[in-house]
Amino acid sequence: MVGFIFIWRHLAHDFNYKWDWSVIPGYIIHIDSSGDWQPGMLTQGLLVTLRLSLWSIILGLLTGTVMGIWRVSPRPLLRMISGSYVGLVRNVPPLVLIFIFYFFLGDQIMQATGITELSYSLEDSTSPVLNTLFGPVEQIPAFLSGVLTMALFEGAYITEIVRAGIESVDREQWEASAALGFTRRNQLIHIILPQAFSCSLPPLAGQFISTIKDSSIVSVISIQELTFAGQELMSATYRTFEIWTVVILMYFILTFPCSIAVRELEKKMNNHRSQNH
Structure with missing residues (x-):
C-alpha cells in the first residue's frame, strides 16, 4: 500500500502529465436529451464484456465437459x-485463432445459418430479448464469432x-x-461427473476469471467490449492514463x-475434506 501511494504521488506531481478527470464521469453514466440516465460508453463496454464472458463460459464449459469425457474414453x-x-x-x-475463426470460419458459418441476414433485417427496438442477450442486433455476427472463438x-x-x-x-x-449394472453413460452422469466437478470447482472457477480477462482480446475484431471502448475513448480524448485507470478498475x-x-470455495472444500478424513 505504501508503495502504491508513493507511485501515485510520483505520477500525480512529478510526472510530466496533466491529469484531467472531468471527462470520465460522462463516459460512465450520463443524461440523454430526454432527461433519462443512460450508461456511458465505458459502462456499455463493461456490459458487453460481462455478456461475452457469460456466453463464453457456458459454451466453453459444455465443450470442455464433452471433450474431457472423450479424453478418458x-x-x-x-x-x-x-x-x-x-x-x-x-x-x-489466441489472437491468431480469433482472426482465423472470424475472417475464415465465422463469416461462412454466419452466412450459411442466415444469422448475418437476420441481423441486418432486425432493429433493436423490435428485438429487446436479442438486444439483452447478445447486444445490438447489427453486431450479433461479430459477437457470436467472438463468443465461439472464446468458447473454443x-x-x-x-x-x-x-x-x-x-x-x-x-x-x-x-x-x-459397473457391478451394480450401470452403463458407462449412467456411470458418468450419476457417479463420476458429480465427484469430478466437485474436485474441479476451484480450477474451473479460476478459469472463469481468466475468461473475463481474456475477453479483451476480441477487441481486435471490433466487438465493442470494455477494452475496445477504452481504445476508442483514448483516441478521442487523449486522456490515456485516466481512461485506462478506469478500465482497470472496471475489470477489477x-x-x-x-x-x-x-478462495472461500477452496476453504469450504478443504474443510469438508478434512472432516471426511
Missing part, C-alpha cells in the same frame, strides 16, 4: 479427436480440468457402479469478487 477415435483439439488450440496464439479457446483448458477431475475419482467407483470490479468466491 475407451474409444481411440474419441481420444484422438479430443487430444488433437486440445493440442491445436493450446498451442496456437477456454474449452481446451476446461477439457484438461475435467479430464483431471475424472481421473481423480477412485477406480473403485467405476468398478462398483468484475474479477475481484470472483477471486474472493474462489
